[in-house]
Amino acid sequence: MIPKAERQKVLLTIVRNHRPANQHEIVALMRRSGWKVTQASVSRDVHELGVVKANGHYAVLNDLPAGPxxxxxxxxxxxxxxxxxxxxxxxxxxxxxxxxxxxxxxxxxxxxxxxxxxxxxxxxxxxxxxxxxxxxxxxxxxxxxxxxxxx
Structure with a gap:
């Protein structure tokens, strides 16, 4: 089982560096990097991390940690x-x-x-x-x- 935090960190890096156009691209890039992920797990991570599709590409909305x-x-x-x-x-x-x-x-x-x-x-x-x-x-x-x- 891949630790969720590590998987999400890789996903954020991929989104920032590659600007994927769809979740299938994210899955392919993660698999190419050696991560065994499914589109379902990527979809959940995208939702949890606040990654959105804007202007045809996925982007990270906010990287700041939650405070009080x-x-x-x-x-x-x-x-x-x-x-x-x-x-x-x-x-x-x-x-x-x-x-x-x-x-x-x-x-x-x-x-x-x-x-x-x-x-x-x-x-x-x-x-x-x-x-x-x-x-x-x-x-x-x-x-x-x-x-x-x-x-």
Whole structure:
């Protein structure tokens, strides 16, 4: 079994040095380097590491280690800056969030990671996210968080 931290370190190096266009390229480059990985493990690592596809290539969003909770929240907002292109309320229990192409799953994961009590769940496509919320008040709170990430 490959230690996860080592595998992820290699993945980050490959993304930085080769700018792969798809996950199959990442898998091939890792295998060429002697790592036995699957596309599924690469996909999980890409999600966990905040690696996104932008302008046709994978890139690392943020290399900084997580700090205390308040610093982590500020860091999260910084990472999201530039990824969210719009957010709006639809009905009383749904938000629609638009992102740059390829960033929706990263932004949805960030919403999930914030453990926002008001957000029931997220569903991400390529550049659109649906965020289900508990109430109209919750909708406003989550919308304010998302808009703070846009500033």
């Amino acid at each position: 909770a308040s610093a982590a929240a500020a860091e999260q907002a910084q990472r999201m800056r530039g990824l969210i292109t719009g957010a709006s309320a639809v009905g009383s229990h749904l938000l629609v969030v638009r992102t740059v192409v390829g960033a929706a799953s990263t932004v949805a994961a960030a919403v999930d990671d914030q453990h926002l009590r008001e957000a029931v769940g997220t569903l991400a496509g390529d550049d659109t996210i649906f965020v289900a919320v508990r109430s109209r008040t919750a909708q406003t709170r989550v919308l304010n968080v998302l808009r703070s990430w846009m500033r």
